[in-house]
Amino acid sequence: MNELLWGVFPYVALTLFFTVPIIRMVFRPYGITTRASSMFNRGYLGVASLLLHWGIFLIFAGHIAGLIGGILGWGGWIAFFFWAGGIGGFMALAGSILALIRRFVVPEVRALSQVDDYIVHFFLITIIGIALYQSVVDQIWGVAFAGAPWFASLFRFQPQPELMASAGLLTQIHVFAGFALAAYFPFTKLVHVWAYPINYAVRPYQSMRTSDNKFQRKWEFGLRSDKSFMTYAVVFFIVAGLAVAFLLNEPERDGFDVALATTPGVAAVQPDDALGGYALYVAQCARCHGIDGDGNGEGKNSPTFGTLPRDLTAGIYRFVSTDNGIASNRDLRHVLVNGLVTSGMPGFENLSEAQILSLVDVLDTFWVNRPQAGAALDPGLRPEVTSTVIALGRQTYADNCSFCHGNTGRGDGEAGIGMEDFPGHELLPANLAAGQVKAGVDPVQLYLRIAAGIPNGDAPLMPSFSYLSPEEIWALVGFLEAEVLPKGTLAER
Numbered sequence: 144m145n146e147l148l149w150g151v152f153p154y155v156a157l158t159l160f161f162t163v164p165i166i167r168m169v170f171r172p173y174g175i176t177t178r179a180s181s182m183f184n185r186g187y188l189g190v191a192s193l194l195l196h197w198g199i200f201l202i203f204a205g206h207i208a209g210l211i212g213g214i215l216g217w218g219g220w221i222a223f224f225f226w227a228g229g230i231g232g233f234m235a236l237a238g239s240i241l242a243l244i245r246r247f248v249v250p251e252v253r254a255l256s257q258v259d260d261y262i263v264h265f266f267l268i269t270i271i272g273i274a275l276y277q278s279v280v281d282q283i284w285g286v287a288f289a290g291a292p293w294f295a296s297l298f299r300f301q302p303q304p305e306l307m308a309s310a311g312l313l314t315q316i317h318v319f320a321g322f323a324l325a326a327y328f329p330f331t332k333l334v335h336v337w338a339y340p341i342n343y344a345v346r347p348y349q350s351m352r353t354s355d356n357k358f359q360r361k362w363e364f365g366l367r368s369d370k371s372f373m374t375y376a377v378v379f380f381i382v383a384g385l386a387v388a389f390l391l392n393e394p395e396r397d398g399f400d401v402a403l404a405t406t407p408g409v410a411a412v413q414p415d416d417a418l419g420g421y422a423l424y425v426a427q428c429a430r431c432h433g434i435d436g437d438g439n440g441e442g443k444n445s446p447t448f449g450t451l452p453r454d455l456t457a458g459i460y461r462f463v464s465t466d467n468g469i470a471s472n473r474d475l476r477h478v479l480v481n482g483l484v485t486s487g488m489p490g491f492e493n494l495s496e497a498q499i500l501s502l503v504d505v506l507d508t509f510w511v512n513r514p515q516a517g518a519a520l521d522p523g524l525r526p527e528v529t530s531t532v533i534a535l536g537r538q539t540y541a542d543n544c545s546f547c548h549g550n551t552g553r554g555d556g557e558a559g560i561g562m563e564d565f566p567g568h569e570l571l572p573a574n575l576a577a578g579q580v581k582a583g584v585d586p587v588q589l590y591l592r593i594a595a596g597i598p599n600g601d602a603p604l605m606p607s608f609s610y611l612s613p614e615e616i617w618a619l620v621g622f623l624e625a626e627v628l629p630k631g632t633l634a635e636r
Contacts, residue, residue, distance in 0.1 A: 145493065148319065149304035153297055156326035163329035164337045177335045178255065191245060195238025201231025202271070210294055225278060232275045239267045259331040266324040273317040290318065306426070308493035419501035427491065428502070436509035450486045450564050458510040459600050462582040464591045467517030468598040468607070474516075475503045483581040522590045523613055528621040536622025539615050543608060547572040552627035554579075564599060572605075575627045584628055589620045 167174055205227030212220025243264040246256045293306040307318065328334065425434065433439040436455035453459070460470035462478055479499050482490030491499065507513065526532065541550075547559035552575035559572035573579050582588050593616050596607035608616065 145304040145308040148315075149293065149307040150302040152319075153302070153322050156322040160325040160328055164334050167329065167334060168337070175335055175337065177332050178257070191238045191241035193238070194234045195242060198231045198233070198235025198238055201227045202235060205231060228274065229278050232271050232278070236268065236271045236275065239264050239271070243268070259327075262327070263324075263331050263333060266320060266327070270317060270320045270324065273313050273320075277313055277317070290314065306494075419498050421505055423494075423498055424502060424505045427494075431488075436506070450570060452488075455506055455509040456511060457600075458513055459598070461597045461599060461604065462592070463516075463595050463598065464520050465517035465595065466520055466609070468595065468603075469514050469516040471516040471519065472503050472507075473519070475506055476500070478582070479503065481583060484579060484583065486581050520591060520594050520609075522587055522594075522617075525586060525617055525620075526614065528625070532618045532621050533625050535615065536618035536620070537626070539611065539619045540622055540627075543611070544619070547605070548575055552576045552623070562604065564604060570604065575623060576629065578629050580628075586620050586624070589623060590616055593619060 164175075205224045208220045208227065209224025212224060243261070246252050246260060246264075290307070290310065293303060296303040296306065307315065310318075429440055431438075431440040431452040432455055433452075438452045438454035440452060458470070460474060460478075462483070463470045463474045464477075465471055465474070476499055478488070479494075479502055480490055480492050482488050491502075494502075540552075545556055547554075547556040547562075549555040549572075554572040554574040556572060562570055562572065564570040573581070578584055580589070580592070582592060592605070593608050593611070595609070596603050597605035611619075
């Protein structure tokens with residue numbers, strides 16, 4: 144399904160978008176029309192039209208800048224995308240809503256309206272509304288998804304649907320609706336855009352507002368004609384765009400090519416993998432973990448995160464499966480694929496194995512003076528869970544775990560009060576009763592968390608209980624499954 148939605152459908156939509164208008168122009172040239180209703184309720188229409196058209200222009204310009212900036216890693220261009228897209232989005236949304244209301248409340252316009260008039264506004268309101276919601280929520284209080292690499296893969300004719308498959312549901316709806324509108328576009332009155340005269344901005348202008356200017360044929364730089372308004376408006380938006388793009392938010396790295404050339408050992412894009420290594424890291428990870436992996440990405444201040452993004456240069460990885468507490472490549476891969484529950488770290492199970500391994504290579508380059516990972520812990524075969532085993536686990540929990548996780552596993556033990564994962568950032572013990580186990584609640588992962596603990600530099604968040612026998616650890620896992628973890632939360636991975 145991902146291949147169909149994000150690898151095939153965009154090409155179908157774009158093919159319709161570009162070819163059908165040409166066919167219509169050849170065989171039905173007089174059908175390229177807006178079916179204008181401007182003679183009715185002109186004042187209302189004027190406001191809606193200006194907001195809608197200028198809003199769409201800003202959205203288009205912003206998306207072009209965002210696409211280029213996202214591909215090349217130019218932070219200023221990405222900043223312009225959010226500003227232009229945000230301002231233009233509010234303008235276009237307001238214009239579309241006003242235009243839609245006009246179609247309902249003006250009898251003459253309602254009589255002239257066709258089904259596609261309403262469908263077009265439905266598309267616009269849906270697409271723009273989702274985008275604005277994400278811009279406000281994700282950019283101010285959360286983390287946005289970088290879609291430029293996926294678009295770039297389409298333009299290279301090397302589509303990578305897994306990049307969009309890893310996006311959030313709202314992002315997927317936004318992108319799908321956008322391409323659906325592109326596919327529907329040539330069958331609606333929007334096709335009139337293709338008939339826009341190239342010389343419109345410089346053609347001789349007729350001002351019919353006064354008898355003195357009725358047949359004026361020269362540029363006008365006052366504010367008494369639409370032409371002068373358009374002139375000043377275009378100049379303003381160009382200057383403002385350049386200012387935002389080049390003066391604000393200077394990029395820390397000027398593009399992937401430069402980054403790859405100046406970062407020793409960073410995994411480059413593989414010939415058989417259109418996007419991998421550092422470029423993939425920038426697309427998927429840098430917003431939280433930072434361009435240089437130091438944890439200072441823009442998303443670090445999100446209140447939706449249960450913990451702060453990891454400083455990858457320090458190499459303090461908590462969810463390990465080795466006997467010395469040093470993360471192995473297998474541990475890094477597990478977190479990348481499965482994510483960490485309640486932390487804000489998503490799983491990238493839709494990426495290819497080659498892409499996951501390229502990200503592991505990037506993490507390795509960030510980890511300066513990486514120590515040798517110890518031997519992998521072996522959980523062995525799990526014994527049968529019996530009432531005797533559960534009773535042993537219950538006693539083991541009371542003797543070793545209740546001090547932090549509480550008697551009922553709700554994370555309210557006295558020893559866990561004041562625990563910090565970062566200086567000044569309190570982190571409570573996991574609420575096991577709610578299933579809040581970051582690395583997953585499948586039996587093997589529970590075993591490894593107990594045996595390996597959760598290291599955090601010199602002050603582990605959870606000590607290693609390797610002194611327990613495998614039988615005791617498995618009994619503890621059985622007890623958690625039977626009496627603490629909520630039913631239905633176990634997920635084998």
